[in-house]
Amino acid sequence: MPNVTLTVNGKSHTVEVEGRTLLVELLREKLGLTGTHVGCDTSQCGACVVHIDGNSVKSCTTLALQADGTTVTTIEGLAAADGTLHPMQEAFREHHALQCGFCTPGMVMSAIDLVQKNPQGLSEADIRHGLEGNLCRCTGYHNIVKAVSAAWHTMHGKELVAAE
Amino acid sequence: MYDFTYEKPTAIAAATATLAADMEAKALAGGQTFIPVLKQRLNKPTVVVDLSKLGLTGITVTPSTVTIGAMTTHATVANSAEVQKAIPALAHLASMIGDRQVRARGTIGGSLANNDPSACYPSAVLALGATITTDRRTIAADDYFQGMFTTALEQGEIITSVTFPVPEKAAYQKFRNPASRYAMVGVFVAKFAAGVRVAITGAAQGGVFRHAAFEAALSANFSPDAIAGIATPADDLNSDIHASAEYRAHLIGVMSKRAVAAA
Numbered sequence: 103m104p105n106v107t108l109t110v111n112g113k114s115h116t117v118e119v120e121g122r123t124l125l126v127e128l129l130r131e132k133l134g135l136t137g138t139h140v141g142c143d144t145s146q147c148g149a150c151v152v153h154i155d156g157n158s159v160k161s162c163t164t165l166a167l168q169a170d171g172t173t174v175t176t177i178e179g180l181a182a183a184d185g186t187l188h189p190m191q192e193a194f195r196e197h198h199a200l201q202c203g204f205c206t207p208g209m210v211m212s213a214i215d216l217v218q219k220n221p222q223g224l225s226e227a228d229i230r231h232g233l234e235g236n237l238c239r240c241t242g243y244h245n246i247v248k249a250v251s252a253a254w255h256t257m258h259g260k261e262l263v264a265a266e
Numbered sequence: 267m268y269d270f271t272y273e274k275p276t277a278i279a280a281a282t283a284t285l286a287a288d289m290e291a292k293a294l295a296g297g298q299t300f301i302p303v304l305k306q307r308l309n310k311p312t313v314v315v316d317l318s319k320l321g322l323t324g325i326t327v328t329p330s331t332v333t334i335g336a337m338t339t340h341a342t343v344a345n346s347a348e349v350q351k352a353i354p355a356l357a358h359l360a361s362m363i364g365d366r367q368v369r370a371r372g373t374i375g376g377s378l379a380n381n382d383p384s385a386c387y388p389s390a391v392l393a394l395g396a397t398i399t400t401d402r403r404t405i406a407a408d409d410y411f412q413g414m415f416t417t418a419l420e421q422g423e424i425i426t427s428v429t430f431p432v433p434e435k436a437a438y439q440k441f442r443n444p445a446s447r448y449a450m451v452g453v454f455v456a457k458f459a460a461g462v463r464v465a466i467t468g469a470a471q472g473g474v475f476r477h478a479a480f481e482a483a484l485s486a487n488f489s490p491d492a493i494a495g496i497a498t499p500a501d502d503l504n505s506d507i508h509a510s511a512e513y514r515a516h517l518i519g520v521m522s523k524r525a526v527a528a529a
């Protein structure tokens with residue numbers, strides 16, 4: 103069986119996989135990183151989103167071997183070593199942007215990519231459009247949008263001016 | 267998913283040799299269609315040939331053409347300042363495909379090789395009269411699309427790039443299926459000195475097609491009013507749980523008028 107070598111959350115791994123092994127299977131089953139979820143079988147829900155070389159992608163729709171030589175970040179790789187949450191995680195907690203939490207890892211990974219790629223600003227419509235690859239069956243999205251907007255301000259070092 | 271051997275060649279000749287030697291070998295681009303198909307066990311390849319290391323990415327713009335490498339992602343086309351300037355409708359179309367994660371991996375070559383009847387790119391290729399370049403020849407858009415999921419590509423033939431002529435004006439308007447985000451009806455309108463071309467995706471059983479009646483009317487008068495009175499027959503259109511053939515026929519008129527107005 104072939105080997106795949108990749109860096110996950112700052113640590114290098116070489117793992118034996120099959121041709122058909124999905125990246126999400128490598129992460130969850132071989133590396134024990136079960137924070138990345140699988141919510142659908144149709145590439146639509148976004149629960150499995152991770153970053154490959156800084157881009158958010160669906161790890162259920164990526165072969166492990168396609169990720170050979172790349173740098174992957176999962177939800178487990180966000181918080182600081184002392185447990186301090188990433189600003190996006192902190193914003194989700196602060197704004198009650200999760201209920202059951204199933205969609206949350208993918209939502210947070212997609213949201214970080216969206217915020218990082220849009221330093222010029224993000225309107226509410228931009229956030230909703232930008233997160234359309236992530237489905238949430240609990241929150242109704244309102245608080246997720248608020249959290250992402252708040253995290254945009256923290257991540258880009260801008261003062262948060264309260265709306266209304 | 268059935269297992270397969272995975273290869274990532276670094277030369278086009280090596281990729282085509284593998285694909286030619288084995289009828290069950292298949293190319294892999296962004297995987298945003300192919301991996302879901304594999305998961306459903308609808309396809310059982312022996313070898314999967316990853317095209318990502320063949321140097322098929324990149325965008326080249328001249329005053330009269332835009333050439334896009336087959337492995338260029340939808341996100342790259344959508345965000346390209348050069349494409350936005352030369353053919354803004356093409357960048358807009360790419361920005362409307364799926365979601366950000368699909369756009370980060372899905373490629374123009376994969377979309378065209380697959381020729382899904384609801385895919386967006388086929389409408390741009392057909393309306394702009396683009397040329398598809400493969401490892402062995404060039405194919406005009408009018409000869410390339412041969413019915414849903416069917417193209418002029420031979421077994422093992424690899425698309426390397428697509429060249430679009432720059433139109434005077436163009437626009438893409440898409441009525442999205444709210445769940446899948448594919449086109450329920452998508453209309454690409456392109457105006458050239460020689461006339462207007464209109465391609466419709468998402469609607470017909472046979473996949474993307476040119477709308478001759480709209481093209482004639484718009485070539486005479488490029489305004490939404492010019493096509494307001496022209497009905498599209500529903501005979502060859504798709505009926506499914508999302509929309510009836512009659513509704514799709516109606517949407518073709520509405521989205522075409524919007525596209526002309528937006529161009």
Ligand SMILES: Cc1cc2nc3c(=O)[nH]c(=O)nc-3n(C[C@H](O)[C@H](O)[C@H](O)COP(=O)(O)OP(=O)(O)OC[C@H]3O[C@@H](n4cnc5c(N)ncnc54)[C@H](O)[C@@H]3O)c2cc1C
Pocket residue numbers: 144145146292293294295296297298299300301317336337362363364365368371372373374375376377379380382384385386387423424425426446447448449
């Ligand atoms: C949730 C979701 C929403 C989507 N929404 C849309 C949408 O709104 N509009 C739209 O147009 N598409 C949509 N897509 C499809 C997406 O655009 C795909 O990326 C595209 O159809 C296939 O491109 P790919 O690079 O992923 O190809 P792959 O999935 O890797 O390959 C597709 C097929 O093409 C063949 N192939 C790939 N590249 C080449 C090549 N260079 N030469 C020869 N053969 C090749 C492969 O062998 C395979 O048979 C969506 C997909 C998903 C998962």
Ligand code: FES
Pocket residue numbers: 139140141142143144145146147148149150151160161162163
């Ligand atoms: S599990 Fe990957 S998109 Fe649903």
Ligand code: FES
Pocket residue numbers: 199200201202203204205206237238239240241
């Ligand atoms: S919090 Fe339950 S699915 Fe989003």
